[in-house]
Amino acid sequence: MHQLLDRFLHYLIVEKGLSRNTIEAYSHGLNRFLNHLRGKGIEEAREISKLDIREFLLFLKKKGLSSKTLARNLVSIRVFLRFLTEEGILGANPSEEVESPKIARTLPEILSLEEVEKLLVQPDPMIPRGIRDRAMLEMLYATGMRVSELIRLQVNHVQLEAGYALLYGKGSKERIVPIGSEAMNWVQRYMREPRERLLKERESPFLFVNRSGRPMSRQQFWKSIKAYGRKAGIRKRITPHLLRHSFASHLLEGGADLRSVQLMLGHVDISTTQIYTHVTGERLKKIHQRYHPRG
Numbered sequence: 001m002h003q004l005l006d007r008f009l010h011y012l013i014v015e016k017g018l019s020r021n022t023i024e025a026y027s028h029g030l031n032r033f034l035n036h037l038r039g040k041g042i043e044e045a046r047e048i049s050k051l052d053i054r055e056f057l058l059f060l061k062k063k064g065l066s067s068k069t070l071a072r073n074l075v076s077i078r079v080f081l082r083f084l085t086e087e088g089i090l091g092a093n094p095s096e097e098v099e100s101p102k103i104a105r106t107l108p109e110i111l112s113l114e115e116v117e118k119l120l121v122q123p124d125p126m127i128p129r130g131i132r133d134r135a136m137l138e139m140l141y142a143t144g145m146r147v148s149e150l151i152r153l154q155v156n157h158v159q160l161e162a163g164y165a166l167l168y169g170k171g172s173k174e175r176i177v178p179i180g181s182e183a184m185n186w187v188q189r190y191m192r193e194p195r196e197r198l199l200k201e202r203e204s205p206f207l208f209v210n211r212s213g214r215p216m217s218r219q220q221f222w223k224s225i226k227a228y229g230r231k232a233g234i235r236k237r238i239t240p241h242l243l244r245h246s247f248a249s250h251l252l253e254g255g256a257d258l259r260s261v262q263l264m265l266g267h268v269d270i271s272t273t274q275i276y277t278h279v280t281g282e283r284l285k286k287i288h289q290r291y292h293p294r295g
Contacts, residue, residue, distance in 0.1 A: 001034050001045055008083050019170060021148060029076040045084055050094045053077060057101065067101040074100055108245040115234050116141060116246060122228035128194035129211070133224055135183070135190040136208055136216070139165075140240060142183035144247035144265050147240035151216045154205045155191075160184050169266040177264050248273065 009027055012018045018026075036056050042048060056077075057070050078095040085093045111119065120137050124130030140150060149167045157166040163184060164176050179187070187207075195209065202213035210216055221240060229238030236242065244265070251261050262273040 008080050026076050029073045050097045053095050053098045070101040110246040110249045118232040122231050128197045131190050131194040135186040138183040138186045140243040142180040143177045144244050153207045155207050175266050
């Protein structure tokens, strides 16, 4: 069945244009599923039943994996078996009758405006790396882009005079987002000299580069932002995605409409964006309880 999995992953790359991270997630989950089936003596796709899928999900649950991870694995199995059905390898998709695990929808944590300010000023503006990191943090908070979009951002995708950036999100979907004056100032400052000093006469189409002149990696930036969070004395778990959550919540608190925020975040479904209205609602409720005489 691993040959069928290879065909499926090739289909996701060529036909669907999914990102490398998404492909790796499918590959990891489905390899684990196929290895589980092999352990039960199942070698053919047509032998897979809905009971086998339920048993696999129970196996993951016993390993202590969350309902969210179980649901994600089930989605991968469904898409894989649907592909096999469409290819004529299966007569029917046994996963369609398997119920998805119920997920308790948790509200995303966000930074306060004061915490954002503390975080943004942590990079050292006297060194090239510090100016680069400040520009990256400003861009994340100004646009709400994903970290994968930030590190793939190319110089010709940023139009500073017009004040927008061209992003390629999940499934290579294209969108334009406004940048804002503060982020533009820091990107201009970074491009004037620090970027050239990091490149050391090398060339790169990517906007943000490391000391080797290569594009910044997710891991490099993740480490940096965590260090800046500690330095700022912020007790929350600092991740690049935390700035994305904060971007959306602060826009809605300021009166932005949901549809505009959805477009800037690149969400296909507006219900994904709606969770930020609950964050804002919870925050307003706490303010009301704290300050209203009858709160």
